[in-house]
Amino acid sequence: MSESKRPWTLASALRRDNLHLVGKLLVVVTMMFGFGYALVPLYNAICSALGINVLSLSERQHAVRAEDVKNGQIDYSRKITVEFDANARGPWEFKPAMSHAVVHPGELTTVMYEFRNVQNRVMAAQAIPSYAPKQATAHFNKLECFCFNEYTLQPGETKQWPVVFVIDPKLPKDVKTITLSYTFFEVAGKGKAQAQLSAPVLSSKEPRT
Structure with a gap:
């Protein structure tokens, strides 16, 4: 092979190798996207098979009893700003x-949250909370929360749910603001109508007190 053809041959080989690499990366990205997309229905399938709501287990671990709150002490020397998102x-x-x-x-x-199904079909939905800063998570205790269950709403139906919480006095002194954020998303499969009976729900059509 002549010297003049060697650069062209080398460039072709590099181009071919690059195309192979790009093809492999596309396959990996496609597989990762498919796996992530399948996680939600897979999670719901596990929940249905085991008869439990896996998404709410961590929240239930932080639930407290009304008796424990009544017997606890209120620290009037401190004020915590709780932001709701x-x-x-x-x-x-x-x-x-x-x-x-x-x-x-x-x-x-107690703080109320309102949810309205603006679609023309029945929806099953679940709320997942998050906290900021992270160190506040273990000190943010709930007696009641709609995040404990999955709910079913009819087309155009509006519901209001309470979140009843208490902040543990053992919260670090440097934490003065806590952000409680909920993400409400639709879950695949059938909704659990029975879950609606396990938490207080106030319809928007009923008078508020």
């Missing part, structure tokens, strides 16, 4: 009744 993964409405509340550690507090 709501995110909806889908074409529906989801919002808290207030943007924030100032509470004392050990004080029982």
